[in-house]
Each structure stands twice: as structure tokens, then as C-alpha cells.
Amino acid sequence: MPIPILMPALSPTMETGNLVKWHVAEGDEVAAGDVIAEIETDKATMEVEAVDEGIIGKILVPAGTNGVSVNSQIALLLEEDEDKSVISESGAPEISAAGEVSEPPAPPPDSPPVAPDPIPAISETAENSNAAPEKANRIFVSPLARRIAAEKGLDLSQIKGSGPHGRIVKADVEHAQPASSPAIEAPPAMAPSDIAALYAPGSFTEEPLNSMRATIARRLTEAKRDVPHYYLSIDCRL
Structure with missing residues (x-):
């Protein structure tokens, strides 16, 4: 009568395991102590040894079954x-396996490389035309006035200078009032269709x-569901 090889309990808390790999095939002779398979438990991947000698008559659970x-x-x-006919006559027993054969995810199709867009050449005339507005938008301010404006949170572009050539001086920033900051609007909520588009098939790899x-x-x-929790808090004055 064929000797059944059972899924071993490799740890005290083990209830199920993953059959990662077979080291033998049907028809191979094994002796006691030979490594026949690798089992993944809840803690590690361990080797399983044969406890009897004989011939592997039939593999009931393929490699990769979880x-x-x-x-x-x-x-x-x-x-x-x-003889192997004994197995066909007696019939293979049903397997109590909760998982299915895991298959590695298919690699995404290789996309052809996209050529970068050519960088347009910048002519000397364009550089000169860009430099003119920058010079026109330059704010003339004394170092002391700039420091005071930074401390008060003032926008120098909103202050009119009273110094030579419109230069902003100390008196200008001392009399200026900080502008009220505009209210920050909350970003609009995403529509359900936009959220579903983030998880479209092929846009992510499921491991x-x-x-x-x-x-x-x-x-x-x-631990969160079954163990009672209580929380302590304390206020510290620094």
C-alpha cells in the first residue's frame, strides 16, 4: 500500500504552508533523510526530508501551491x-489545499525608447530681449530696508520707494503694512472615475x-482587535 507523504507542521503555530519546490520527481528513489521538498512556513523556508525509503509514486501537490x-x-x-498501478487502482486521495498554484506576474511589454524632444537653439537676440524685462522688473532697495521687510513679511514689489530713482529705503518699509494673505482653497475632491483610473489594470504590479x-x-x-487598549496623554509646557 502506498505510504502517504504529509504536509509537516514545521512550527508550533503553523496551520498551512506553501510548497515552494520539489527536489524529486515521480519515479525517483529516495532514502530516509533525503531532501524531497522545500516548504515555506510563517517564519522561514525549510527543507523536508523523507522519513522512509522507496520510490516517489505520485506528486499530489505541485510546486508553487500556497x-x-x-x-x-x-x-x-x-x-x-x-508498482505504480497500485495508485491508479486505489485512487489518489483528495488534497486539502486552500491555495492555488502561484504564477509569477507577467513582465510588462517592452516599450520602444522615446527620443527626447530637440532643444531649440536660443538666439542672441532672444537672450537680449529676455534680459530687458528682467532689468525693468528689478526692485531697488537698500540692504537695511530689505532686512526689515523680511522680518515684517512685506512684499517689496507692493512698496513704492521714496529714495533716489524709486529706491526703497528704511522709512518706506517702516510705514508699510503687510498685505493680508489670501485664503487658501482646499483642492477639489477627486471624482470616483479619477480614483479608479489610478488602479487601472496594467498600471501596477501586484506582489x-x-x-x-x-x-x-x-x-x-x-493584537488591535482582541487586546484591550487604553491611551495616556500628558501636556508639557516648554
Whole structure:
């Protein structure tokens, strides 16, 4: 009679595991202590050894299957005097696996490189024409008046200078009043269609959680949900 190979409990808290890789194939001979598979638990990926000697008659759970329950059959081991027809006659038992075979995400199609737009040449005439408005918009202000304006939060472009050639001096900024800042409007709310466009198929890559990350998420949820919480606060005068 075929010997069932079960999903082992590799940690005290393990309920399910992911069958990452098979090191043997159907028809291979194994001895006790040979590594036959790699199992991913909620803490690490560990190797599974054969406990009996024989021939791998049938692999019931393919590599890459997630959420295989502990103590469920993952393969059948034939003894030396048994034939593979024994498995077909007795029928393969059902597998208690909660997950499906995980497939790596398909890589996005390679897009052809886009040539950068040519940078237009800037003529000397254009440079001179741009320099003229900059000189016209220059604000003449004394260093002391500039420092006082910065301390009071004044906009120098809104102050009319009384010094030579319209230069802003100390007296101008001392008598100036800071302009009232305009009210900041809240940005408009995004429409549901705009939010859905951010998660359109193909615009992101979904990475499945491994067993360790899934366990961390489950434990954090249980700690917040099941453990009573209370919060303390204190006011400090600095």
C-alpha cells in the first residue's frame, strides 16, 4: 500500500504552508533523510526530508501551491515491491489545499525608447530681449530696508520707494503694512472615475504576500482587535 507523504507542521503555530519546490520527481528513489521538498512556513523556508525509503509514486501537490493544510497528503511513496498501478487502482486521495498554484506576474511589454524632444537653439537676440524685462522688473532697495521687510513679511514689489530713482529705503518699509494673505482653497475632491483610473489594470504590479508577511498582518490585526487598549496623554509646557 502506498505510504502517504504529509504536509509537516514545521512550527508550533503553523496551520498551512506553501510548497515552494520539489527536489524529486515521480519515479525517483529516495532514502530516509533525503531532501524531497522545500516548504515555506510563517517564519522561514525549510527543507523536508523523507522519513522512509522507496520510490516517489505520485506528486499530489505541485510546486508553487500556497495554503496547503498541515497533515494533508502532498505525495505518495511506493515500497520497493509495489508498482505504480497500485495508485491508479486505489485512487489518489483528495488534497486539502486552500491555495492555488502561484504564477509569477507577467513582465510588462517592452516599450520602444522615446527620443527626447530637440532643444531649440536660443538666439542672441532672444537672450537680449529676455534680459530687458528682467532689468525693468528689478526692485531697488537698500540692504537695511530689505532686512526689515523680511522680518515684517512685506512684499517689496507692493512698496513704492521714496529714495533716489524709486529706491526703497528704511522709512518706506517702516510705514508699510503687510498685505493680508489670501485664503487658501482646499483642492477639489477627486471624482470616483479619477480614483479608479489610478488602479487601472496594467498600471501596477501586484506582489503576493509570503507566509511571513501574511502572519505579521494577521497578528497585528488580532493584537488591535482582541487586546484591550487604553491611551495616556500628558501636556508639557516648554
